[in-house]
Amino acid sequence: MWMSELAARSGLPVPTIKYYLREGLLHPGEAVGATRARYDDSHVRRLRLVRALTEIASLRLDDVRQVVAAIEDDDVSWHEAVGSAHTRITPVATGTADDAQDVRVDALLARHGWELDETSSHRAALAAALGSLDQLGHPVSEDTLDVYAGAAGQVAAHDVGAIAQGDRSEAVETAVVGTLLLEPVLLTLRRIAQENVSRRSRR
C-alpha cells in the first residue's frame, strides 16, 4: 500500500507517519523509485503499537524507541521484549516512601515469591502508596496486602496467558493495552462487588 492508505488504515496523518519514519519508530517501506515506497501490514501493526504506547500508555518517544528496539532485536527474548514495555509504563502511584514502607514491600514480595527488576518503578510506587495511606491515618494491614496480592496474582496470571503469542509487535501491544485498559474494568468490578457484599450484610 502507499503512504496515503497507510495513513487511512492507521488513523494517523501522513506528517506524523513521516516523523516516525525519520525517528526510526517505523521501519522503512520497500522503495519504489526515488521518492515512493510501498508499505504492508507490518507497518500498520507497528503504527498501532506506537499509537497504543504514546496515546494510551503516555510513553515518551525515547521510551517508545527502546520498546521498538527490543522488539526488533532477535537477541532479546519474547518475554524480555514484552517486559521492556511493561516496566516503562508510568507507575500508578507517586510520592515518597520511608524505609519502613520499603521493608514492608520487600517482605510482601518475599511472602508471595515475587521479585522485581532493578529498573522496575513498581516497588517504589507501592511503597509510596502505602506511605500516603499511613499519613492519611488509614494504614494498610499485612492481611489486606496479602488479600490484594492474591487477587492481583490471579488477574495477572490470566493477563499474561492472554497475550498474543505470535508476532512480537502484537504481543507488546496486547500486553500494554491490556494492562492499562483493563484497570478501570477491575476497579469498577471491585466497586460493584463491594455494593453487593455490603447489601448482603445489611441489617
Add this chain to the structure above:
Amino acid sequence: MWMSELAARSGLPVPTIKYYLREGLLHPGEAVGATRARYDDSHVRRLRLVRALTEIASLRLDDVRQVVAAIEDDDVSWHEAVGSAHTRITPVATGTADDAQDVRVDALLARHGWELDETSSHRAALAAALGSLDQLGHPVSEDTLDVYAGAAGQVAAHDVGAIAQGDRSEAVETAVVGTLLLEPVLLTLRRIAQENVSRRSRR
C-alpha cells in the same frame, strides 16, 4: 475544645469550618455564651469525614450533605449509610456504551449473583469501559470478565469486612477512603504480579 483547636486538629482553616457549620455539614458545638461554642471529638471525626469526601473522593457539597444526612438519620441502617456514600463516589470509567455492552454487564452480574441499586453509576461505567475496549480493537472476553470479577469479589469481601463497625461517621470514612486509596495499591500489585508471571515464563 474551642474553634481554634478544632481547626488545628482537623487541619482546616477556621473560615472553612464556619462555612461547613452554616451549610449543615458540621453539627453545632455546645453554646457557651452568645458567640462561643465548645467542640468535641465528634466534630473532629466529622471534619475528617468531610475532608475525605471532598478531597479524596471529590464529592460535591450537595452529595456530602446527603451522605451526612444518611449518617445522622437513625431510620437509615448502618449499611445503607455506608452505601449512600459508596454509590456517590465518581465512577472510574466514563463514556457511552451500546445496548450490547449493557446486555453483557447484566449477564455478568447474573453469573456472579450480583445486583445493583437503581442509583448505582457502576453498571454504566462498566458497560462504557467494555465499549471503549471494543472500539480500540481489544474486546474483553467473558472469560476475562469472570476472572476479574472473581478477584474483585475476594478483595471486596475483605474491604467490607474491614470497615469499622462502630461509629457511623467513622465507618463511612473508612469505607470511602478504603475504596479510593486502595485502588493504586491493587493496580500496582497487579503490575508487579504481571512482571513476575511473565518472568517465570521467559524462554
